[in-house]
Amino acid sequence: MNAPHFSTKQRILDSAESLFARHGFAGASLRQVTASANVNLAAVNYHFGSKENLINEVFRRRLDSLNEERLAALAEVLKQPRFGLEDVLGAFVRPALALSMAEDGGAGFVRVLARAFAEHNERLRKFLHDNYSHVLKQFATAFAQVLPHLDKQELYWRLDIVSGALTYAMADFGVIKRRPGMSELQHRDLAAEHLIKFAAAGLRT
Amino acid sequence: MNAPHFSTKQRILDSAESLFARHGFAGASLRQVTASANVNLAAVNYHFGSKENLINEVFRRRLDSLNEERLAALAEVLKQPRFGLEDVLGAFVRPALALSMAEDGGAGFVRVLARAFAEHNERLRKFLHDNYSHVLKQFATAFAQVLPHLDKQELYWRLDIVSGALTYAMADFGVIKRRPGMSELQHRDLAAEHLIKFAAAGLRT
DNA sequence: CTAGAATTCAAACGAGCGTTTCAGCCTTGT
DNA sequence: ACAAGGCTGAAACGCTCGTTTGAATTCTAG
CATH class of the missing domain: 1.10.10.60 (Homeodomain-like)
Incomplete structure (x- = not known):
């Protein structure tokens, strides 16, 4: 095969x-x-x-680069003198969306990711926290800057929900074929726009 | 136990x-x-x-009443002379949200539902389609009325994504404890408002 | 070329799985 | 009171699971 x-x-x-x-x-x-x-x-x-270790490696292989890209995109946003919620969301969404539409197994991985979110698997959450909590932390800080009216507690669970819903949506986007006459890049950008709007509505009040 | x-x-x-x-x-x-x-x-x-039948019954027990409530709420909306996207979304979201915050195992069931969405299980999707496609159809018709600019194809996959993301979000809402000094009803209404805004952003362009 | 390490292989391990069986227990209706 | 049928119980069925083993093979360095 x-x-x-x-x-x-x-x-x-x-x-x-x-x-x-x-x-x-x-x-x-x-x-x-x-x-x-x-x-x-x-x-x-x-x-x-072991099988458990194999599962972890499936995640590590993709998440290492995905999270690097997310942090790089976030760094670009933070350099700007003025940035908003949509910019921070873009740094989070666009690298993942690129992965979900990649030629290789990226789409499959995003579906694995969506499953992991839905499962609330304790062991897996610990693995993600141990290895990538610094990414979440940096994004949480950036979100706190652009959403100053939300207290920390409220912000955290909203981020949890929104990131889960986004991951679910992206897993589905990978399956959807783009409209004819639209380039791959156009399709991705349009999807990113929708998702960012989608998420912004969930975070703002 | x-x-x-x-x-x-x-x-x-x-x-x-x-x-x-x-x-x-x-x-x-x-x-x-x-x-x-x-x-x-x-x-x-x-x-x-069989185990498979047990799984089906777990769904049927809750979905029968949930979908009845959803259809009743939708009927109320359709009676109004003028109604919008948020009204239709409300008919879809509020009954499910009530379930996810119910005293009994309702919260657990919404998590089961979120899992089922994430799994894309073929057998399960067939079961849901066989038993509840009329609900989806009525909602799709109502959504088409308030979103006339979307063609059928586009509308269908957006509804699929949005309902999945909503279910995921509601599964998480069930776990979250409400702020002190806020009544159960207030909390639920606030959550519903957020979710409806969230979903509306994903459906409108 | 060859010794030693790294990898692959077929086979088996015990454990847990969904399902079946059938003897026994209750609960009905007469 | 008693037969009948609905339900529960303990045990076993064949099967698949993740993991381990030790020999066979392939690769690599001296």
Whole structure:
């Protein structure tokens, strides 16, 4: 199913990502994953140690770069003398939207991400917090600047809800085919505009 | 765990709903469900036939009344000589929000619902379509009236995304405790206002 | 070329899964 | 009081799960 010249680890990660997106973490078995990757069953435990570790690596592989891009975009926004809610939201949404429309398995990963949000999995939330809390923190600070009327408590749960709803929406966007006669970039920008408006309405009062 | 004077069927449904919300459909086993319900393992297959049927019944029990309320609310809206997007959205959101903040397991069920949306489970989507497509259809008609500039295709996938994002947001709302000094009703109305604004931004262009 | 490490492989492990069975228990109606 | 049918109980079915094992193979350095 996968080209044989990619490494075993990479093929396992690709297959796992795709199967987790379709069947969930509990629903996709290591036997399905290794069969789809054309790899021996034991390879997962050899290369990753356990299924739980494999799940974490599926996240790490994409989130490392995604969060770098988000922080870079946020840094650009913060450089401007005047910026608003929509700018901060853009720094959060656009990199993820690009991923969800990428040629490779990016769309599958965003669906995995949406699942993880919906699951409220404790173990997974800890992993995300341990590895990427600095990103959330920087965005929370920026949001607090552009939403000064919200107290910290209120801001935090609104961000939680909005980021979940956004992730869900982006997971769906990946599936939707763009209208004919519209370039990939136009379609993405239009989607970003909608999502940002969508999220802004949820954050402002 | 459950009061013994409730019927076996009801206790199974309650426990299943709660465990499906926490661990997913594949993640929660019938042994966990029956143990939490203080019921024999075989009772599930006796009363429901299979795990799949049990899942369907968990949905049916809540969705029958929820969708009735939604349709009743929509009928009220349609009676008015002039109504807008926010009115239609209100008919969709308010009954679900009431459920997610109900005393009984309603909050758990909305989390189950959010999971089901995120999973894109084919079997489940078929069940929902078979049993409740008339509700979606009536709402789609009403939405088409207040959003005449969107063609049918565009409207349908936007409704899909918005309803998913709304369900996700409502699942989270159920967990959030209201600010002190605010009545249950006030809190719910405020949440409904936010969600409706949120969704309206995603539907309008 | 060859020793040693890294990787792959087939096979098996115990545990947990959904489901089935059937004996026994209640609860009805007569 | 008693038969019948609805329901519960303990046990077992075959199957799939994640993981482990140890031998076979491939890769890599000296």
